[in-house]
Amino acid sequence: MTETSRSSHSLPLSLSESASPSGLWSRSFLALLVTQFTVALNDNILRWLFIPIGKDLVLQQLKESPDVARSVGSFVYLIPFILLAGWAGATSDRLSKRTVIIGAKVAEIIVMSLAIVAIVTSNVWGMAVVLFLAGCHSAFFSPAKYGSIPEIVGPKAISAANGLIGLTTMIAVIVGGSLGNILYSLTTLPNPELAQSRGLGPGQYRWWLNAVVLLGVATVGWLTSLSIKRLPAADPRRRIPINPFLQCYLDLKELCRHRILLLAAVGSTYFWTLGLLMQLTIDKLAVPELVGPHGQAYVGPMLGILTLGIGLGSMLAGVWSHGRIERGLVTFGALGITVVSLSFALLPAGTGEWNSWPYFLACGLLFLLGAAAGLYDIPLISLLQFESPAHERGRILAAYNFLSFTGMIMGSVIYWFLGSFLGLSARQMFVCAGLVTFPVFLVILYLAPIDTIRVLFGWFVRSFYRFRVVGIENIPASGPAIIVSNHLSWLDGMLIMLAMPRPIRMIAHVKYVSAPLISALAKRAGVITILPGAKSVALGIREARLALEKGELVGIFPEGGMTRTGQIRGFQPGFLKIARGLDVPIIPVYIDGLWGSVFTYSGGRYFWKWPKLFRLHTTLYVGQPLTGIREAWHAHLALCEFGAKIVSQ
Incomplete structure (x- = not known):
């Protein structure tokens, strides 16, 4: 066979030197x-x-x-x-x-x-x-x-x-x-x-x-x-x-x-x-x-x-x-x-x-x-x-x-x-x-354990869901940004990591990643863990800010938990504390089509229900950076309006 016949995240695709490909x-x-x-x-x-x-x-x-x-x-x-x-x-x-x-x-x-x-x-x-x-x-x-x-x-x-x-x-x-x-x-x-x-x-x-x-x-x-x-x-x-x-x-x-x-x-x-x-x-x-x-x-x-x-x-x-x-x-x-x-x-x-x-x-x-x-x-x-x-x-x-x-x-x-x-x-x-x-x-x-898991998860999602991503061009090719998303299911964090063209550091409650193997994988994936309490939250915010200062993406679910009704819950102000004084874009993400799956709280329970017999149409929408966000409810309102516009189409 001759020549002529021949980190733990997927890489962001940005190539500024190709001025006009x-x-x-x-x-x-x-x-x-x-x-x-x-x-x-x-x-x-x-x-x-x-x-x-x-x-x-x-x-x-x-x-x-x-x-x-x-x-x-x-x-x-x-x-x-x-x-x-x-x-x-x-x-x-x-x-x-x-x-x-x-x-x-x-x-x-x-x-x-x-x-x-x-x-x-x-x-x-x-x-x-x-x-x-x-x-x-x-x-x-x-x-x-x-x-x-x-x-x-x-x-x-x-x-x-x-x-x-x-x-x-x-x-x-x-x-x-x-x-x-x-x-x-x-x-x-x-x-x-x-x-x-x-x-x-x-x-x-x-x-x-x-x-x-x-x-x-x-x-x-x-x-x-x-x-x-x-x-x-x-x-x-x-x-x-x-x-x-x-x-x-x-x-x-x-x-x-x-x-x-x-x-x-x-x-x-x-x-x-x-x-x-x-x-x-x-x-x-x-x-x-x-x-x-x-x-x-x-x-x-x-x-x-x-x-x-x-x-x-x-x-x-x-x-x-x-x-x-x-x-x-x-x-x-x-x-x-x-x-x-x-x-x-x-x-x-x-x-x-x-x-x-x-x-x-x-x-x-x-x-x-x-x-x-x-x-x-x-x-x-x-x-x-x-x-x-x-x-x-x-x-x-x-x-x-x-x-x-x-x-x-x-x-x-x-x-x-x-x-x-x-x-x-x-x-x-x-x-x-x-x-x-x-x-x-x-x-x-x-x-590359996270890359391997990401491929497996991608095959799983695309086998059981009609998954697509819309508006991915709104994610900057380089530089910091905060991704704020609604939280429908247990799959949301992995869906965001799968969809992003760049590595992203998700913020998660420590109890969800406390098992030894899960904890080790979360660490390799750069997950920022927090535990309710002033000291733990402060450490998490500090780590997220350091990530942004390095030019990384940080993802967070401002609702503070998964929805129990399918509707977006009120936002917690933690993401604003992370962004304070850093002049970073806040980019909304709306996940649509997952409600009703075994990974959501539809029917009043997780997992213990019959799965859908057909593939759900699941779409992750990425909106343009939000402007004028001074309070948590401003971002909540913007994401609700973004979601309403999507659903009405």
Whole structure:
């Protein structure tokens, strides 16, 4: 799997540096989408054309096993991402990312021309040089591509854009892998004796087909790159370092300064390490374990199904993020990888034929594995793009590339260790991957429990309620604000946390969060607890004011308890004491449609009543900031009028 195929709250989506984003379906983003598709397509055509050719030439010329061609080829292709990471990141910051992308496409045309020469001359070392140059091209293309996404689509579309990038890349992987194998079949005579008598090596019969496809795809990508809008250089004064290793060290040092970015980069690096290991293991699983020694043609469909699953997982990550970066999805992705990888232990032995139950079951497991992997990685990539400071984004992404490709090289080494040194079968290697991923899942769960719960709660709410949010644009992208809401049910606090595009610190009575586990989770979520009594209330007010001074959102239910009638109760003045002298906006929230559920006091009781047999239409409305609020009843009246206006619509 190559690059081109690849706090405890969800993050607020604000990106002030994108002054005029074009949007998700703009010509500029569509051009970027097609451009990166051609890069991924050509990358996989070249690799899967070179793999069988390289295995033949290594066996004929060097008398080495095909495993050598596979591992050395991966190493040669990936090493530029380590050697050139510093230059790539600096270039992406110094120049316009559009300029870098166009330049990379021109370089791709040159590299594909050299690939044809290497094939025609049967030069195995020339093929290695071409793979190295292809890696150089992708090393410069990658940070420019990922760094341009926030500048083109804007903050709210980052997750969706990455989902589309992931989906189209996976399609390119499927098509490219199939095309590469088809080109090998069309340009290689099946009879070795006939090929030798005619002096034709692998890939040389009708070699012009390779030239048409490789150069044609590269040219189309170059033409579409010209339609990407002009992007300003992030740091025009930045110097391109003479020593790329020094710059790489500085980039890694900069990455380490940002804890969230470092964790995301390490998490995504694990994804790519595992990805390369899985790719090589799939080839071993198919040939010879499932379809016999002559079943190379059936490796492509298995890789395609895996990448199709990754594309689906990427799309689901974009959809389930609901306009934010939902880090809790990473937890479920890691759990899915663990479970599916361990399931390969139950895969029956192959029959030597592709039209068999073991082959189809393996394809099904690979699809599920890919879906879990896509769900795992897309939030991490989005996090790196969004959280990276605009003037340092190229450096951050270059450091991430260094880590991820170092991980992929380690993946090839691990494959050699497990397969050649320990002699494990493909099934056993999948199981090893699952066993290693399980502690990764536990670490993620420990680091992001609230994000995980938020995702679970979101799935629950949207399964049993027709939940929507209206007026979310009234929440400021940055800076402090107090959210005042009516209080209908036990779900209200979680609904507000689910709806807000930024982390919010809710104020709650201590008795509701006093249980040990609940108390620990509330602390991780930043809940401000209060207990009736002058000292406790004063401490709660002080903590809320400190949160506002730090630019955070604070949520409160001014009624002081849940309604018993469905109507808004009188407001307590605590929220005014919190806001006194801070000049922060007070934003009303009205929750409508929950009354009558088991979580409300309708019918004179909580919980102990029959639930509704149909999904309630539940809406959380966010109003414009209130003005002229000097007394608690002013805010009460404003919220009642806001609610009445909503109900009357």
